[in-house]
Amino acid sequence: MYQVLQSLKSGATYVAEVPVPMNSNNSYLIETSKSLISCGTEKMLIDFGKASYLSKARQQPDKVRQVIEKIKTDGLSSTVDSVLAKLDNPIPMGYCNVGNILETGSQTFNYEVGDRVVSNGHHAQVVSVPMNLCAKVPDSVSDDEASFTVLGAIALQGIRLAKPTLGETIVHWPWTSGITNCSTPACQWLPSFRY
Numbered sequence: 351m352y353q354v355l356q357s358l359k360s361g362a363t364y365v366a367e368v369p370v371p372m373n374s375n376n377s378y379l380i381e382t383s384k385s386l387i388s389c390g391t392e393k394m395l396i397d398f399g400k401a402s403y404l405s406k407a408r409q410q411p412d413k414v415r416q417v418i419e420k421i422k423t424d425g426l427s428s429t430v431d432s433v434l435a436k437l438d439n440p441i442p443m444g445y446c447n448v449g450n451i452l453e454t455g456s457q458t459f460n461y462e463v464g465d466r467v468v469s470n471g472h473h474a475q476v477v478s479v480p481m482n483l484c485a486k487v488p489d490s491v492s493d494d495e496a497s498f499t500v501l502g503a504i505a506l507q508g509i510r511l512a513k514p515t516l517g518e519t520i521v522h523w524p525w526t527s528g529i530t531n532c533s534t535p536a537c538q539w540l541p542s543f544r545y
Contacts (some may be wrong), residue, residue, distance in 0.1 A: 353474035355440035361399030363443065371478040378461065378469075378484055379453035385473045386446035386497035395443065446500040447471030447479070448493045461486055468499040 351370050356363045373379040398409060407414050420429045451465045458481045461467060469484045471477030487496045 351475040353472060354443045356395060356399055356443050357438075357440050358399050359437040361396050361401070363396055366440070368474075370476045371474075373453050373455055373478045374480075375455040375457040376482075377455045377478045377480050378451045378458060378467065380447065380449040380467060380469060380471055380477050380479060380484075381452050382447055382449040382471065382473075382475055382477060383466075384448040384493040384497045385444050385471075386501065387444070387473075388446060388501060391445075392443055395441070442472035442474065444473035445470045446497050447473075447477055448487060448496045448499075449477070452476065455481070457481075460484070466493075466496075468496045470500050 351368060352365050353368045354363065355366050355368075371379070398406065401409070417429060417433060420432065424432075447469050449467065449469075449471070451461055451463050451467060454461070454463060460481055461484065466487045467484045468487050469477065469479040471479045485499065487493075487499075
């Protein structure tokens with residue numbers, strides 16, 4: 351099967367032929383029909399991958415602290431090898447996926463083989479996703495529409511974490527990202543929203 355991967359070392363994004371993932375007891379194996387590209391998140395990952403080592407370190411000071419601790423315990427040579435090996439491992443791209451269940455895990459109970467679900471699966475022909483990260487797609491919703499579900503959930507979580515209250519003003523820049531565009535309609539129901 352094919353999957354979109356990104357090199358953290360070079361920032362290169364590419365399609366690779368990889369084995370179909372093994373399914374676990376609490377997961378569904380899903381054949382992808384649509385996968386949404388989140389321009390903001392995925393561009394950020396590509397930019398991070400293309401950055402110099404110094405720029406990567408500046409963007410993740412917590413990881414720098416972990417590397418320093420590892421140098422203290424394991425030594426410089428071992429730590430450098432470990433960091434370079436981590437950068438050599440490509441990461442899967444994507445987290446907005448719609449498809450049909452091919453296989454259910456032995457401990458899953460929500461859905462059956464053939465059900466159409468949305469999940470946070472990667473850009474791949476087949477994904478394995480834990481059952482708590484899947485939701486059945488109603489027949490009246492197209493795959494294109496369903497592919498925005500995860501973005502919408504992230505947007506609603508952002509609104510929830512902001513805890514808007516009466517009298518506050520929320521400023522939205524709707525042209526900045528897909529997540530912002532998904533949260534704008536939800537905010538319009540809040541008494542404190544100003545567009």
